[in-house]
């Protein structure tokens with residue numbers, strides 16, 4: 347059995363804890379969560395895991411891997427401690443809201459050689475994977491441009507926005523990652539515009555709720571991202587990739603598979619609501635990949651360096667939005683250097 351521990355039993359930590367505990371080769375030994383609650387007790391009972399302090403995990407030689415699903419401001423220190431103690435890591439995005447910290451932690455983790463999977467679960471979703479496979483195999487022809495829509499069902503509360511690091515680092519980071527994943531090459535320019543069109547509480551917290559971001563790849567292909575904190579019908583998570591032989595569409599998944607037609611028209615159901623429902627299978631596949639990484643040394647689809655590069659794009663988009671200028675981008679672009687220009 348592979349013994350694991352999970353840090354954080356909030357929204358996503360519960361999903362990961364249940365997926366890990368359900369795997370036949372895993373014993374989820376510990377949960378670390380500082381806030382007591384009924385749902386924590388329930389989770390401990392469902393998974394059979396013990397509640398403990400962080401150092402119990404790191405000093406237990408039986409623990410082969412840790413799942414970091416705690417609040418973002420705890421990821422960097424937990425990653426470094428896991429790397430020091432030789433535990434494989436599954437870390438939720440983002441590594442930190444401070445870009446220099448993301449760079450330092452990525453370099454440190456890579457130096458220790460500890461295996462690390464970063465939580466870009468969309469890479470494990472069968473629909474997004476099929477798009478990538480048809481592009482990589484050449485079946486779809488040459489990829490020319492991508493259009494992505496990510497709209498949350500409704501704006502999060504102000505206290506979430508204040509701790510989120512802003513919409514680009516918190517939400518759009520998944521789209522920056524998907525752009526890199528599908529293009530298979532790096533980005534050359536980033537141009538972003540953003541505004542608060544939905545909820546003035548978000549503006550008061552210093553963030554935006556609506557953005558358009560245009561990326562150009564090194565070979566001159568385009569990505570158009572549409573990101574927003576509201577869609578009147580629920581969660582909107584779509585992508586289209588225009589290639590020379592095919593257009594590949596990832597559509598919203600309806601809650602109900604049946605279309606009902608009557609004299610008033612054709613009625614489909616609303617899409618699956620929000621990420622936990624839409625990506626149920628992807629979160630499970632991602633956990634299986636983490637376990638496989640520990641058991642066989644396989645390379646995960648998203649590494650800590652992918653997390654760094656997606657966040658570099660998020661930082662460039664923030665600078666572009668704030669200055670009104672396109673950013674000449676490369677993988678050594680740094681927000682501090684841009685400020686000095």
Ligand SMILES: NC(=O)c1ccc[n+]([C@@H]2O[C@H](COP(=O)([O-])OP(=O)(O)OC[C@H]3O[C@@H](n4cnc5c(N)ncnc54)[C@H](O)[C@@H]3O)[C@@H](O)[C@H]2O)c1
Pocket residue numbers: 353354355356357358359378379380381415416417418420438439440465466467516621
């Ligand atoms: N990949 C995805 O789809 C996805 C989705 C949601 C959240 N996330 C990321 O996962 C992380 C958690 O998000 P969430 O929505 O579950 O937040 P949440 O606030 O619901 O849960 C975070 C939990 O971590 C706990 N915590 C705080 N400090 C801790 C520590 N030192 N050790 C252990 N636990 C600690 C908190 O008490 C809380 O219960 C964030 O970084 C977020 O960006 C990723």
